[in-house]
Amino acid sequence: MNTPLENLPESCDVLVVGAGPAGSAAAITLARAGLDVVLVDQQSFPRDKICGDGLIPDAHRALAELGVLDEVMALAQPAHFVRCTSPRGRQLDVQGTLAVLPRRQLDEIICRAAVRAGARMYAPLRLTQLLEEDGQVVGAHLQQGSEQRQLRARWVVLATGAVPQALMDAGMALRQRPSAVALRCYIRNPAMTQEITGLEVLFHRSLAPGYGWIFPCGQAVFNVGVGIVRPPGAKPDAAGQMNLREMFHKLGGLSDTARRLFEGGEKLGPLKGAPLRYSLEGALLSRPGLLVTGEAAGSTYALTGEGIGKALETGILAAQAIALGSKSAQGGQAPAFSAAQVRDHYQAQVDALRPRFHLYERAQAASASPWLTELLLWRAQKSPRLRRGLAGILNESTDPSRRFSLKDMLRLLSS
Ligand SMILES: Cc1cc2nc3c(=O)[nH]c(=O)nc-3n(C[C@H](O)[C@H](O)[C@H](O)COP(=O)(O)OP(=O)(O)OC[C@H]3O[C@@H](n4cnc5c(N)ncnc54)[C@H](O)[C@@H]3O)c2cc1C
Structure with a gap:
C-alpha cells in the first residue's frame, strides 16, 4: 500500500x-x-x-456509501445499544446500529x-x-x-x-487549543465478554466535565478510556494528561462492571492520550x-x-x-x-450538518450538571417517547433542528 x-x-x-x-x-x-x-x-x-474505536450509525452509513461496510463488519464486534450510566448508577440503553473495530x-x-x-x-x-x-x-x-x-x-x-x-x-x-483531550488503553478480560456487549458510557461527578467509556472490541478485549472537555483558557497538556490519568484510575470505582473489568483484567499496552476537535x-x-x-x-x-x-x-x-x-x-x-x-x-x-453538532453541544452542556443527567436518564427510563427520541438522535433518523429545540427537550422531560 x-x-x-x-x-x-x-x-x-x-x-x-x-x-x-x-x-x-x-x-x-x-x-x-x-x-x-x-x-x-x-x-x-x-x-x-x-x-475509542466505536462506530455509531453515521459511520455505518458512510462506510456503506464507500462500499467497505461488509469488509469492516467481517472484523468488527457488532453492538446494538449504548448504555449510559448516570452519576448515581442509573442505566439507560439507547438502541442503535453500532460496532467496535480498532483503528489500526x-x-x-x-x-x-x-x-x-x-x-x-x-x-x-x-x-x-x-x-x-x-x-x-x-x-x-x-x-x-x-x-x-x-x-x-x-x-x-x-x-x-x-x-x-x-x-x-x-x-x-x-x-x-483542542476541544477536549482523551486517553485510552486496551484491557483483556475473558470473564466480561458476556456482560459487556454494548458501548458503555459513564457520566459521573468525578469525571465532569468529561466521561468514561468501555467498548467491547471482541476476543475478550475492551477499549477503556476517559475524556475531558477542555474549558476555554485551561492550562495545556501536562496538567490535562495528569488529570486524565487520575480520572482513568477512578473509573474502576464508578460502576460495578468497570470495577470487575479492571480487577480481573490484563492491561495490553500503555495508556495513550490524544486531542479532539469538536x-x-x-x-x-x-x-x-x-x-x-x-x-x-x-x-x-x-x-x-x-x-x-x-x-x-x-x-x-x-x-x-x-x-x-x-x-x-x-x-x-x-x-x-x-x-x-x-x-x-x-x-x-x-x-447543513451543524444542527446535529449543536444538539451534541447542548447535551454536553447539560451533562456538566450531574443532576440534569440524572433527571434525563430517570425520565427516559419511564418514557418510551423520550427513549425513542434519544435513539433518533443516535441513529440520525430525526431532524435535529425541528424536533430537539431546548423547548422540546423540556417538554419531553416533563411529559
Ligand atoms: C481517545 C479518543 C477516543 C475517541 N473515540 C472515538 C470513538 O469511539 N468513535 C469515534 O467515532 N470517534 C472517536 N474519536 C474521534 C476520532 O478518533 C476522530 O474523529 C477521527 O480519527 C477523525 O478522523 P480524521 O480522518 O479526520 O483524522 P485522523 O484519523 O486523526 O487522521 C489524520 C491523519 O493525518 C495524518 N497527518 C497529520 N499531519 C500530517 C502531515 N503534516 N502530513 C501527512 N500526514 C499527516 C496523521 O498521521 C493521520 O493518519 C476518539 C478520539 C480520541 C482522541
Whole structure:
C-alpha cells in the first residue's frame, strides 16, 4: 500500500493529506469520480490511532456509501445499544446500529479501498508546507526523512486530524487549543465478554466535565478510556494528561462492571492520550485551492467524542464538491462548478450538518450538571417517547433542528 517515493509524480489533480477516515473517504470518492489522486500520510500504514474505536450509525452509513461496510463488519464486534450510566448508577440503553473495530484495522481497510479505487498512496510522507502562488494553494512540499519533494495539485485536501500543526501551517486554524483531550488503553478480560456487549458510557461527578467509556472490541478485549472537555483558557497538556490519568484510575470505582473489568483484567499496552476537535469549530473550511475536512475541521461530536462517521462524511462532501468542479476523466464533460463554487458548495454542505453538532453541544452542556443527567436518564427510563427520541438522535433518523429545540427537550422531560 505504501508506494515507493521514487514513483511520486510531479503533479496530480488532488493531493489528499492524511489517510485517516476523512482523507481516505475523500480519496475513494475522488478516484471513483475519475480524478488523479495522491494520498499521503506521515505515518506508515497500517498505523494505530488513539481512539475509542466505536462506530455509531453515521459511520455505518458512510462506510456503506464507500462500499467497505461488509469488509469492516467481517472484523468488527457488532453492538446494538449504548448504555449510559448516570452519576448515581442509573442505566439507560439507547438502541442503535453500532460496532467496535480498532483503528489500526479500520483505517487500513478504508485506505486500501482508496488504493483499489485508483488513488496512489505514499507513506510515510509528511506535508511540511503548502505550495502557493498569488494566494492560491497549488500543491505542497512533502518530506520523507531527509528527502524533500514538491507536488503540484489543482486542489489540496487537508485531512490531518485533531493535531493542529498542519492546520496552523496552512493558515487555516482559528485556534490551536483542542476541544477536549482523551486517553485510552486496551484491557483483556475473558470473564466480561458476556456482560459487556454494548458501548458503555459513564457520566459521573468525578469525571465532569468529561466521561468514561468501555467498548467491547471482541476476543475478550475492551477499549477503556476517559475524556475531558477542555474549558476555554485551561492550562495545556501536562496538567490535562495528569488529570486524565487520575480520572482513568477512578473509573474502576464508578460502576460495578468497570470495577470487575479492571480487577480481573490484563492491561495490553500503555495508556495513550490524544486531542479532539469538536463541533465544526476552530478552523476555516477552505481557501483558494484548499479544502479542510474531517477532525481538522472539527468534525467530531461533543459529549461522546464520536468522530469517525462525520470524518468520513465530510471527506466525501469535500471530494464531491471538487468532483463537481472538475472535468470528468471518463466522460470529459465540462465542470459544473467554478473553483469558487466548489468552496461555496462544500461550505453549504458542511453547514447543513451543524444542527446535529449543536444538539451534541447542548447535551454536553447539560451533562456538566450531574443532576440534569440524572433527571434525563430517570425520565427516559419511564418514557418510551423520550427513549425513542434519544435513539433518533443516535441513529440520525430525526431532524435535529425541528424536533430537539431546548423547548422540546423540556417538554419531553416533563411529559
Ligand atoms: C481517545 C479518543 C477516543 C475517541 N473515540 C472515538 C470513538 O469511539 N468513535 C469515534 O467515532 N470517534 C472517536 N474519536 C474521534 C476520532 O478518533 C476522530 O474523529 C477521527 O480519527 C477523525 O478522523 P480524521 O480522518 O479526520 O483524522 P485522523 O484519523 O486523526 O487522521 C489524520 C491523519 O493525518 C495524518 N497527518 C497529520 N499531519 C500530517 C502531515 N503534516 N502530513 C501527512 N500526514 C499527516 C496523521 O498521521 C493521520 O493518519 C476518539 C478520539 C480520541 C482522541
